[in-house]
Amino acid sequence: MPVGASGMAAEERLGLFPLRTVLFPAGHLPLRLFEARYLDLLRECLRHDRPFGVVRIVAGSEVGMDEGPPAIAGVGTTARVVDTNVLPGGLLGVHVVGETRFRVLEHAPDVRGVVRARVEFLQDAPTSGDSIPADRRRPVLEALARLDADVLAAAGDEPDLVWLCRRLAERLPLDLAARQSLLERDDARAMLEWLDPWLADAD
Numbered sequence: 001m002p003v004g005a006s007g008m009a010a011e012e013r014l015g016l017f018p019l020r021t022v023l024f025p026a027g028h029l030p031l032r033l034f035e036a037r038y039l040d041l042l043r044e045c046l047r048h049d050r051p052f053g054v055v056r057i058v059a060g061s062e063v064g065m066d067e068g069p070p071a072i073a074g075v076g077t078t079a080r081v082v083d084t085n086v087l088p089g090g091l092l093g094v095h096v097v098g099e100t101r102f103r104v105l106e107h108a109p110d111v112r113g114v115v116r117a118r119v120e121f122l123q124d125a126p127t128s129g130d131s132i133p134a135d136r137r138r139p140v141l142e143a144l145a146r147l148d149a150d151v152l153a154a155a156g157d158e159p160d161l162v163w164l165c166r167r168l169a170e171r172l173p174l175d176l177a178a179r180q181s182l183l184e185r186d187d188a189r190a191m192l193e194w195l196d197p198w199l200a201d202a203d
Helices: 036-048 134-147 149-153 161-171 176-183 188-202
Strands: 011-019 028-033 052-059 075-086 092-109 115-122
Touching (some): 011 036, 011 075, 011 092, 028 036, 036 052, 052 176, 075 115, 134 149, 134 161, 161 188, 176 188
Antiparallel strands (some): 011 115, 052 075, 075 092
């Protein structure tokens, strides 16, 4: 099986969490688990030190399978568990961090109702953002400084522009379809063009 630049297989089978959210690489997401199928998938991932996939639900429900599996978006993000805790009512709280984008090639529920997918992993465009002038980067930095100065302070002296665009998208009042549209872009210049109307409104 071919291996991508990240060291992960370029194609792989992945257990999915279809959710009404969009997870970006390096983004943080708290989850509350109670369905047996997802608890089983979580245990499987922890046992084998593997991520699972978070993918946006386009139509259908997060809970139950009475009406069949939900329709899902074509691109999602792998999620790595970084913390777990027991919540009131016996729910399991899980905190995950997004890692790598993937494209769903095919998917189907297994006998337990867990959606399993064959996916290909997606890399951001090489040198994405390196050639973009400072005056194009500045509006993103200024918008993030207004919305969440802490995340900007943690980014370091020369933060990656793709990383900045994704952090900004997490903090803007975007609907899920808009977030999904940005997730599917892999080039900083394309991300900036997509964000331009929001940056203009912020000014």
